[in-house]
Amino acid sequence: MALARLAALHGVATSYSPSPDVTVAATDSAVVAALAALGIDASSPEAIRAALDRCDVEMSARLLPPTVVAWSGGPAPAALDALPEGSHLQVHTEQGAVVAWTSATGEAPPALPLGVHGLQAVTPDGRGAQVHLVVAPDRVPGPDGRTHGLLVQLYSLLSGRSWGMGDLGDLTELAAWSARCLGAGFIQVNPLHAAVPGAPTDPSPYRPSSRRFPDAVHLRVEDVPEYAYLGAEARARVQEIGERAAALRLEVLDEGALIDRDAVWALKREALELVCAVPLGPGRQAAYDEFLAERGEALDDHATWYALAEEYGSRWRSWPEGVRDPRSAGTARARSDLSDRVDLHRRLAWLTDTQLAEAQRTARGAGMAVGLVHDLAVGVHPEGADTWAQQRYFAEGMSVGAPPDAFNARGQDWGLPPWRPDRLAASGYAPYRELLRALFQHAGAVRIDHVMGLFRLWWVPEGEEPTQGTYVRYDAEAMLAILTLEAHRAGAFVIGEDLGTVEPGVREALRERGVLGTSVLWFERDWEDGSRVLAPQEWRTDCLATVTTHDLPPTAARFTGDDILLRDRLGLLGGPLEREQAAARVDLDEWRTLLTSLSLLPEGPADEEGVIRAVHRFLLRTPARMTGVWLPDTLGDRRPQNLPGTWDQYPNWRLPIADARGRPVTLEELAASPRLHAFFDGLRTRTAPPDARPAEAFATFAPWTRRTPCAPAP
DSSP, X not given: XXXXXXXXXXXXXXXXXXXXXXXXXXXXXXXXXXHHHXXXXXXXXXXXXXXXXXXXXXXXXXXXXXXXXXXXXXXXXXXXXXXXXXXXEEEEOTTSXXXXXXXXXXXXXXXXXXXXXXXXXXXXXXXEEEEEEEEEOSSOOOOSSOEEEEEEOGGGOOOTTOSSSOOHHHHHHHHHHHHHHHOOOEEEEOOOEEOOOSSSOOOOTTSOSEEEEEOGGGOXXXXXGGGGGOOXXXXXXXXXXXXXXXXXXXXXXXXXXXXXXXXXXXXXXXXXXXXXXXXXXXXXXXXXXHHHHHHHHHHHHHHHHHHHHHHHOSOGGGSOGGGSSTTSHHXXXXXXXXXXXXXXXXHHHHHHHHHHHHHHHHHHHTTOSSEEEEEEOSOOOTTSHHHHHTGGGBOTTEEEEEOOOSSOTTOEEEEEOOXXXXXXXXXXXXXXHHHHHHHHTTOSEEEETTGGGGTEEEEXXXXXXXXXXXXXXXXXXXXXXXXXXXXXHHTOEEEEOOOSOOOTTXXXXXXXXXXXXXXEGGGOEETTTTXXXXXXXXXXXXXXXXXXXXXXXXXXXXXXTXXXXXXXHTTOOSSOHHHHHHHHHHHHHHHHHHHHHTTOOTTOTTOHHHHHHHHHHHHHHXXXXXXXXXXXXXXXXXXXXXXXXXXXXXXXXXXXXXXXXXXXXXXXXXXXXXXXXXXXXXXXXXXXXXXXXXXXXXXXXXXXXXXXXXXXXX
């Protein structure tokens, strides 16, 4: 079939397999729409034939793909095998050197530095090509031994100094305290990407305006050095703003109000405008200038978009035509006219970067082996700063999602425009490299949400149901090569969120390159053996192991059944309440029996705190390289931070951390909590198998050993 051949040439799938024994055909309309988003007209048989003819001509003339990958120490790239015998190659390295490569006869390639270089090929008959050559290390770095840490949504972590939501000052304090008092090796946070401004702002951290820069709403105003040099009048105004912020914090902590990101940002923006009016000292100015030079055009575009959004609203496709293009003369004039606002947003990006750097320095200085684990969202808002600044790289009229599966018969549409794989490859993956480099800069590791997207993404045509989509492939080797290169340069490692439907070979390819997977207690079963719970020793080693995640119920809610009652109230159950509760009881009884048989539940199956400790003891008995504790679990919080399938029915992404009664808890109260300390004390005992040798037992639970005397409140 001509359409199928054309689709295959451009990485567009014509079918997919939701399970090994089932194949579902994609609709022709989905395939045609995906090709159109890639600039290929397949709207008629005549158009398809013409497109195939063009492809045949282009492929016959092409010597090399636009990006070629070489793994350090490995053989010559397979793409070079297609060159005629006697072709001459030259590599123009990032470092400015020129390396000659006499031929493409399959002999060992010359030693090349890591990086993204220019590769020039000339055939004996005079044909030539200039492409990108990625030379990447064989694997990303990995954790040195086993490490254990905390998982937290930063906005939910309010301290007595927060302005209504958790901030980078709170993150810094949590890192210092948990490293010294709990022996934590890392803290994994939600994406801190810049949000789309507006009222109301989308509170989800997974649909940002930009993934290239963090959001200034996370700034701790008082920690900006210029705050100390405010004049008397400005200081009085900022103090008055701070009093309003304190009232906002108390509304959340004492009165049960939801976290209001818009209200927080309104106060911080007012205060930060005053703080940023203070002139920088020579050293600070030099550091700021260096940041401007490093981030260059990307930062200019980012700041310009936010300045324009203040003028025209946050949906750039409805802006005046002259400023819809970041390279237009109209945008250049607007950037000049709004120079004060543009520089403010540049300054805010720098200040946020410096506080992120301080949080990571503090974490490592306190003894964390890893420090901060940042989260990379799958994509960005279709009207945000990144889609405006990088329009040519996004597929117009498409949205990323997921096909129908056993858990969601209607599929999913996440409302995130996908990158075009053809233009990524043609650029040497420049926007992807820039994104990773920025994210790795202040991270010990990066978690990649839906890491399967490095291989393929489900594209849904605009206005269609998710069932009417199809998969589009990316060059996974190139995507992984860039990832390993940037992780290596940062000395950081990578965690891939590989939950859900994963096509064969993906986990193996990720593991080969050193990317850790994600294993969640409730999903680790042998699905081919009656969904049997995997014993601890059957878990994979190369993973981050957790009991729950931000998209799942807290552990206390699952063991008390509160999660089912919540979903019943919201009409989200797939069947009658009694049937769902009965199925849950069977599952939980199985877990209680298993935990008791492994001597992990000495408190008894009726002890709520004991059961929560027991499932975490179970994790510590697995060989997982990383083990994460969902911070609200240590207090018995029963409310999920996000309830998939809801929008305004549930306060997603707006809840502070709370105790078992639902009372919000400050960072200071959390650090002094008897329940929290009892939780970690309980992980220091009864974790290793009863017959383990002392050295083995110590290795199992030693990471949670205190390094500083830190007692709970009496």
